[in-house]
Amino acid sequence: MYNSKIIGLGKYVPENIVTNADLEKKIDTSDAWIQERTGVKERRHVVKGDGNTTATMAYKASKIALERAQIKPEELDLILMATLSPDYYFPGSGVLVQTLLGIAECPAMDIRMQCSGFVYAVATADQFIKTGMYKNVLVIGAEQQSGGLDMTTRGRNISVIFGDGAGAVVMTRAENNSVGVLSSHLHSDGEHAKELSLIGPNTNRWVHEIMAENDPEDISYYPYMNGQFVFKHAITRFAEVIQEGLDATGWKKEEIGILIPHQANLRIAQMVQRKFQLSDAQVFNNIERYGNTTAASIPIALTEAWEEGKIVSGTKVVLAAFGSGFTWGAIMIQW
Ligand code: COA
Numbered sequence: 306m307y308n309s310k311i312i313g314l315g316k317y318v319p320e321n322i323v324t325n326a327d328l329e330k331k332i333d334t335s336d337a338w339i340q341e342r343t344g345v346k347e348r349r350h351v352v353k354g355d356g357n358t359t360a361t362m363a364y365k366a367s368k369i370a371l372e373r374a375q376i377k378p379e380e381l382d383l384i385l386m387a388t389l390s391p392d393y394y395f396p397g398s399g400v401l402v403q404t405l406l407g408i409a410e411c412p413a414m415d416i417r418m419q420c421s422g423f424v425y426a427v428a429t430a431d432q433f434i435k436t437g438m439y440k441n442v443l444v445i446g447a448e449q450q451s452g453g454l455d456m457t458t459r460g461r462n463i464s465v466i467f468g469d470g471a472g473a474v475v476m477t478r479a480e481n482n483s484v485g486v487l488s489s490h491l492h493s494d495g496e497h498a499k500e501l502s503l504i505g506p507n508t509n510r511w512v513h514e515i516m517a518e519n520d521p522e523d524i525s526y527y528p529y530m531n532g533q534f535v536f537k538h539a540i541t542r543f544a545e546v547i548q549e550g551l552d553a554t555g556w557k558k559e560e561i562g563i564l565i566p567h568q569a570n571l572r573i574a575q576m577v578q579r580k581f582q583l584s585d586a587q588v589f590n591n592i593e594r595y596g597n598t599t600a601a602s603i604p605i606a607l608t609e610a611w612e613e614g615k616i617v618s619g620t621k622v623v624l625a626a627f628g629s630g631f632t633w634g635a636i637m638i639q640w
Contacts, residue, residue, distance in 0.1 A: 309434035309442075310485030311638065313374025313475035316608040317365035318349040318468075318595060319357045323451075328465055333458040339465045340593075344571020348468030348596030350451035358392045360401035362471035363447035366604070367402060371443070374475035378406040382439035384413040385430055387422030387446045387600035389629070390453065391415060402445065419501075420567050420628020421491075422446055422600030423472070427624065427636050428489035430476045440478050446600035447471035453503070455527040463530050466570070468596030472604025484639050488553040490546050491634040497538065500531040501629040539569060542633040543577045547625050550635040561587050562620035562640075563610055567627060568592040568602035577625075589615065599628070616640055 324347045325336035339345055351357035363386065371378060386399030397415030418425040423446035430442040447470070454464040479485035505525030506512045515523060543566065551558060558581045566574045571592050578588045589610045598605060603624050610616050620640040627633040 306435050306482075307437060308479040308482045308485035308487075309431045309476045310479040311474045312477050313370040313372070313376065314473070314604070314608040314611050315366040315369025315373065316470065316472045316605045317362050317369070318470035318605070319351045319355065319362070321350050321352045321355070322347050323350045325465070331456055332461045332464065334461050334465055342570075342572065343466055344590070344592050345466060345596045346593045349470055351449055351469050357449065357469070359388050359390050359447045359449040359471070360392050360398040360405065362449065362469070363398065363402045363445045363473065364405040366447065366471040366473040367406065367443055367445055370473040370475050374477070376441055376475050376477070378408045381408065381411050381441050381443050383411060383430070383433060383442045385416055385426040385442060385444045386413065387416045387418065387426040387444075388448055389417065389419045389422065389599055390448045390450050398447070399445075418600075418628070418632045419630060420569060420597070420599050420602070421626040421630070421632035421634050423603045424489075424624055424626040424634040424636055425491060425632070427474075427476070427486065428491055428634065431486045431489055434476060434478055442476045443473060444476055444604075445471065445473040446602070446604045448599045448601045450599060453528070455524060459524065460527055462532050463528050466597045468598050470595055470598040470601045470605055472601050472608050474604055474607070487637045487639050488550060489634065489636045490549045490553070492542070492546065493630050493632045495630065497534070497631050498629075499529070500534050501529070501631070503528045536570070536573065538631060539573050539627040540576050542627045542631070543573065543625055544580050546633050546635040547577070547581065547623060550623060550637040554637045556621055556637070558583065560621055561623055563615050564588045564623045564625065565603055565606045565610060566590075566625050568595065568606060569597055569627065
């Protein structure tokens, strides 16, 4: 059995910045409301024609991660692509990234676990590396969500939160088992699947049926979120799964070098921070600049924390996520 470790990180966000003031022009909302409830000041949205899609943003982040890892694309054994906004309904975007990287034949797999997607993908990569089946794995979280949001007052509880972007890491076999991913903890509970979902079109109600009905009240093709319900579950599950990771590794909460929570909502991250009595230096947040970029939020934040020198050899890193499904999970990494 081998440990896996991260040896290269990269991120890409579209250039187009959408501030809360920009949203005020389209939606009945305010900068004060958005900042107070979510912590978001601005987010990035792709612009039609700027060449950005989920796959191309993922490619740009991956190129940086590969260069930093000093791994050539052809040395990859597996690509794992976490996204809820693949370029196409099918195939997934992993194969598109593979082609952009100019390689063929290595498996490229999409992981559909929404906000927990990157955590699930890292855990999956870890298992393939642990068993010795694969050595070098590219793990991506990327989203182009802006085009699918209801940018009217009707959709304001969702559209002000979410943004576009991509992050990627290269994982490889660690030289020894005292470093790298020490444990991963994954959970799902489908009971509340509809509380944060996009259910139309679906296999029982295809696009042509929605179009034939032509119902102006039908908003099933926009994401739906029961905000307060999600909020309460998120706080509980974040706390549970981080504690699970601490119990598995034997780390004390004071020993956490950096906690990178999925950037769902600054209030959720702050409540988790208070629950574990972590200092500001122990928790990394960047939601104020990017909003919630779903599967991309952890790899973007992880990359920025690393670029800022907050993660160095010896740092104890905790990744934790919660999202639609519901799904949640944590990864404990000894850097
Ligand atoms: N601007 C202004 N007002 C808004 C608004 C916006 N963008 N969005 C909602 N409101 C209004 C509502 O219409 C409602 O008005 P009413 O009282 O007149 O009916 C009021 O604000 C309160 O709405 P509510 O949905 O109860 O607000 P909230 O305090 O729960 O905050 C969220 C909404 C979405 C910010 C909050 O529930 C949340 O952050 N939930 C978790 C979201 C999350 O993390 N999702 C990702 C998980 S991966």
